[in-house]
Amino acid sequence: MSNVKFGPAGLGPVATAEKILEEYHKLGLKSCEIAFTHSIYIKIHEAKKIGDFAKKFGIELSVHAPYFVNLNSEEKEKVEATKKRILKCCEIGEELGASIVVFHPGFYGKNREEAFENIKEGIIEIQNEIKKNKWKIKIAPETMGKINVFGSVEEISGLVKETGCSFCIDFAHILAREKKIDFEKVEKLFPQKEWHCHFSGIEYGDKGEKNHIAVKKNDWENLLKNLPKNKSINIICESPSRIEDSVEGLKIWEKMN
Numbered sequence: 001m002s003n004v005k006f007g008p009a010g011l012g013p014v015a016t017a018e019k020i021l022e023e024y025h026k027l028g029l030k031s032c033e034i035a036f037t038h039s040i041y042i043k044i045h046e047a048k049k050i051g052d053f054a055k056k057f058g059i060e061l062s063v064h065a066p067y068f069v070n071l072n073s074e075e076k077e078k079v080e081a082t083k084k085r086i087l088k089c090c091e092i093g094e095e096l097g098a099s100i101v102v103f104h105p106g107f108y109g110k111n112r113e114e115a116f117e118n119i120k121e122g123i124i125e126i127q128n129e130i131k132k133n134k135w136k137i138k139i140a141p142e143t144m145g146k147i148n149v150f151g152s153v154e155e156i157s158g159l160v161k162e163t164g165c166s167f168c169i170d171f172a173h174i175l176a177r178e179k180k181i182d183f184e185k186v187e188k189l190f191p192q193k194e195w196h197c198h199f200s201g202i203e204y205g206d207k208g209e210k211n212h213i214a215v216k217k218n219d220w221e222n223l224l225k226n227l228p229k230n231k232s233i234n235i236i237c238e239s240p241s242r243i244e245d246s247v248e249g250l251k252i253w254e255k256m257n
């Protein structure tokens with residue numbers, strides 16, 4: 001049996017962090033992804049305290065980097081700004097005691113192979129900086145839901161193989177992109193013992209992801225019964241009703257095991 005943790009995307013303002021983490025803890029949630037998606041809103045001097053609260057309440061923290069990043073931009077300044085933003089998340093994340101920084105790797109641009117090489121290079125450079133700073137935090141490119149955005153399961157798995165980076169498996173994105181989830185394929189592509197995952201309900205069309213929606217009971221059941229055995233799995237819920245849905249997922253998991 002796998003060890004599965006559930007928790008929402010989002011912690012909210014610094015001022016209420018302790019209260020919110022305590023609430024998550026009371027609900028049985030063991031994980032939380034802090035959203036720096038619109039801005040890196042936690043200051044370095046505030047991070048340690050929040051990390052201590054998370055520890056106190058037994059909650060594993062991760063960080064989601066800003067949406068405004070692209071390791072495959074044609075403009076060099078944008079690539080540099082991307083690396084800076086991700087590294088800033090790593091610096092704050094390290095202080096928070098977070099395990100990983102999830103990020104959207106970038107767009108395809110003109111050529112898919114070139115995109116892979118550019119993103120790979122960017123990851124290696126970020127990892128060199130992490131090493132220089134002696135941080136333990138890892139960076140995790142995410143599987144993406146739109147077909148014209150870099151981030152198929154094969155591409156993310158390839159980046160992991162070639163750079164040793166971590167990864168985020170977004171099952172809703174995989175469904176939107178491939179119109180089904182081939183759990184066997186995902187397990188083969190990610191043989192690692194630890195999985196960081198995103199999940200939500202999703203509306204999608206020919207081009208992939210449209211909207212994240214609430215998780216239905218049978219979405220949870222389908223995911224949870226197909227998860228591989230003997231792994232340590234972190235599931236961050238990104239639906240609009242992320243806290244309730246995380247609790248629902250946890251309940252279904254407990255019933256199944």
Ligand SMILES: [Zn+2]
Pocket residue numbers: 064102103104142
């Ligand atoms: Zn994301």
